[in-house]
Amino acid sequence: MNKYLAPSLLSANFYNLKDDLNVLSDENIKYLHLDVMDGMFVPNISFGIPVINSIKKHTNESFILDTHLMVERPERYIMDFKNAGADILTIHKEATIDFCEVLSIIKEQGMKAGISVNPETDIKTIDECLGIADLVLVMSVHPGFGGQKFIEETLEKVVYLNEMREKNNHKYLIEIDGGINIENVEKVCKAGVDIVVAGSAVFKNDIRKNIMQLNNIINEA
Ligand code: DX5
Ligand code: ZN
Numbered sequence: 001m002n003k004y005l006a007p008s009l010l011s012a013n014f015y016n017l018k019d020d021l022n023v024l025s026d027e028n029i030k031y032l033h034l035d036v037m038d039g040m041f042v043p044n045i046s047f048g049i050p051v052i053n054s055i056k057k058h059t060n061e062s063f064i065l066d067t068h069l070m071v072e073r074p075e076r077y078i079m080d081f082k083n084a085g086a087d088i089l090t091i092h093k094e095a096t097i098d099f100c101e102v103l104s105i106i107k108e109q110g111m112k113a114g115i116s117v118n119p120e121t122d123i124k125t126i127d128e129c130l131g132i133a134d135l136v137l138v139m140s141v142h143p144g145f146g147g148q149k150f151i152e153e154t155l156e157k158v159v160y161l162n163e164m165r166e167k168n169n170h171k172y173l174i175e176i177d178g179g180i181n182i183e184n185v186e187k188v189c190k191a192g193v194d195i196v197v198a199g200s201a202v203f204k205n206d207i208r209k210n211i212m213q214l215n216n217i218i219n220e221a
Helices: 014-026 049-058 074-084 099-108 123-129 152-168 185-190 207-220
Strands: 004-007 031-037 064-070 088-092 112-117 135-139 173-177 195-198
Touching: 004 207, 014 049, 014 207, 031 049, 049 064, 049 074, 064 074, 064 112, 074 088, 074 099, 088 099, 088 135, 099 112, 099 123, 112 123, 123 152, 135 152, 152 173, 152 185, 185 195, 185 207, 195 207
Parallel strands: 004 031, 004 195, 031 064, 064 088, 088 112, 112 135, 135 173, 173 195
Antiparallel strands: none
């Protein structure tokens, strides 16, 4: 299965978003990771629906908008994100009660449905919805901020998700998010992820060079 780099826009230059997005598109980036934070589920506020709407409108469908909702009770906003143009809508297991039901509603609305777990959440607590999830996002930092240190133990979840997918013939993609850089990306890929999110490692200094270096490793792993 192919592996993909998903740049997280959180670390982009918001004054220069168009130029940054043009570089990503030139470099054939497929998944664009969009971190939506509400100041409640996480102690930070990022960007939201109008920004996603505008990106969708102006990037001519170049990207799959991989929307990561760090929002309490995300079920309140499913239609808003659909209308804004989200392709994948990932919710946190910790942010709602009936997370399997929320995934079903996202799918009914024609989006891909993702489920995410925080570093301290037992991965087995989402077993019941692995059959319907299109994507499972393993948080490898505590959500809320870019530029944090990768938490090694979270790789065990990636291994578990691979075993479960194999055993039960599930179809979800496995994504990892937080603290990925040029030093650890090979190890992360070898653990069995399909999509690697990287924010600061992509957007600091030379974006094009960072993407090329990360992609070289991701494609070889
Ligand atoms: C953190 C976000 C991440 C973040 C990753 O809550 O979900 O997507 O932007 O940033 P880096 O790659 O810098 O850790
Ligand atoms: Zn994220």
